[in-house]
Amino acid sequence: MKKIVIGPLTRANNSCWIEVAVENKKVVDAWCSGIFFRGFELILQGRDPRDASYLTQRICGICSSVHGTAASLALEDAVGVRPPHNGNLLRNLIMGADFLQNHIRHLFLFSLSDYVTSPEMSPFTPSYSTDKRLPKKTNDVMIQHIFESMEISRLAHELMTLLGGKAPFPHGVLAGGSTVPPSADIIMNFKSKLTKINQFIKSTMMPDVFTLAEAYPDYYEIGCRPPDMLEYGLFSCSEEDRERYFPGGAVIGGQLQKVDTSVIKEYLGKSWYSADAEPQHPSRGQTVPDREKEDAYSWSKAPRYNEMPLEGGPLARLWIRGDYRKGISTMDRIVARALEAEKIGVLMESWVDELEPDKSVFTSFEIPQEAEGSALIGAMRGPLGHWLRIKKGRISHYQIITPTAWNFSPRDDSGRKGPVEEALIGTPIANENQPIEIGRVIRAFDVCSSCSAHVIIPGLPLREMSILP
């Protein structure tokens, strides 16, 4: 048995660390490790609750608006205020633009290097040369698309800038709604850019993904795991937030269920935190970082749903929505991400048309002395939860469970692997000196270790989410 270490695994929104054991040219065991720690929840304590929507965006540069939206919804929940109609739409549009930015950059700047022969220049060199299957002509076209995509993903960030002041970390995402009135000039600019992006997704991104799928059909059989998935629901259909355009749900063994957050527990056995005696529901149990802990190997904790590791992301969302129910594999994850980008782009066009230029965008509110709130939403990489408690008008507790904590979790106390670890088992390794297959499997999850390493502080009972059929 040979052990292969990939540290760092680059082209992830923050590098991570992977170890796999290989026997007879197949992965027989795997360990995923988050290698950065920051402790955001500790930093939030004692601060003005309104600051959370801007501060938590700093968790992740590539999905900032989603943290901002979750923090806004959590505070609105605590205060008992809703944004105006425009406010909800504008936040959806900012977040939607961020999804397009993420999905396009993920495919062309992070993933494609695993499949195409890269241009002979840094930072594309050095790179693995093994198992690049595209004919030269197709390969050259793909490289051209990598450069074109830079322009398009940049446009997606400009959409956020138009409505949020800057990108990443747009200011237009905050509790109470949003801040830029949808005047005709801004809408005109927004629509023009959105049209270009949607055109690119339809005419370039989707065909490229299917080209990959044709050249690498074996990746429908690689990176597989059981249909065990979790999503909380993405994009509020209205300011009341009773339904989401992409509904939430728990998929257990291929059966869709309503999410019951009371069965979520976080395990610390293999994580660099001082362990409580018992695995804890996220609403209890103080955790303290301890990098010197024996046997631990990740800053990520191991959240489990009824003791099961669940995966989130575009594939889970499309499966729950009933839009895409094929396999659960590396190529399915890549295809689903592109399909989701296409769907979000189209939804955004309808949201722009719903905006009411002369109506308000923001609802003002007072910060209560004592309150609790939470928000469960969908992020680029899967289910995201923010929990907030206010005392004396300031944040007394804040906790965040990120998608990558689910996807990229290490083993739990009973030794059960996290979803990426599970998916890696059985992956063929043709050339141990160029184990290109490992990165393909992991990157299809779009892992983000900046999002996975957090300290969870005792918080609140988790709220149940309703799902659409």
Next chain:
Amino acid sequence: MMNKTIKGRPPVIWLGTNTCAGDMLSLLNSVDPGYQSLITDLIDFRYNYLLGSAEGDMSTGILETAIADLDGQYILVVEGTIPTRSNGLYSVIGNRSGKPLTALQAVRELGAGAQHVVAAGTCASFGGPYAAAPNPSGSVPVQAVLDRRVINVPGCPINPDWMMGTLLHLIHQGEPELDDFNRPKLFYGETIHNLCQRRHYFDNSIFAKNPGEPWCMYKIGCKGPVTYADCPYRQWSGEHLSWPVKANTPCIGCTSPEFPDGVSPFFEHLPDIKLPGIKMTANRFGVLTGAVTAFGIGAHLTGSIITGRLANTIKKDLSGGARQKIVSFFKKLAGK
């Protein structure tokens, strides 16, 4: 090939330490030049944690080559703050002979041999959000672990122009003129407040009461008066379309050395002020911008707060001893 340099295109090593990648993602938004032009015409982008094709030992090997063969020839850019807790193990960037290579080690070693060292973003420049109280990872800015000059290009994130401009200045004109915090004066030479399109609303006391209103953001927390950056002129992102005040929200002072602790709460027009002998919240303090951010404040602004139009508001909001203490604090600051 790896130890040869390309004429006119200096090698650039861009490390990601404790970072969210927001600065690199922001640089991708640059328009003229764009990212494609940057990597094909302007620099030799040897190492980038986010976009490099190489992974694992192949990736870390690029760093080893730079240390061994490119002494004094490469520009080191560091994005992120440097954790020092547990000997730096709170941020690992690679694998060296089977052992974790910490960000702390890598920055020290690569920093020693670089032609220039640039801190990209507020985390690398000053600590930023991850080093905010209580600083759970014991994080410090790049300058704190290097004995040589670090050019700080703060911003959360960097504006694409600030980074692109600094890099190209280094390549074609050498080191740009820097301020006391080693920020290029070209971009950080004046306060947001003095460049703001809504300055006349401030001068005429027309203030927004909520985010989303088109007036001066001062009373809902704008840190423009103590924040040095050219956002109002330059704007965001690559197309220079907007900036936080144009989006009807307050500037939160993200280029400041004291971001975020010294410039929060973001929506109060003053930070909580903790001066010796005085304990007051932002609300009570009224308009006294940034007493706690004193080291980011220019003496001219301090002077104008005391003597100028704002003095009246200070009188209105404060009474007796507290006001005297504050005014004398500012006078001391201003050297008056």
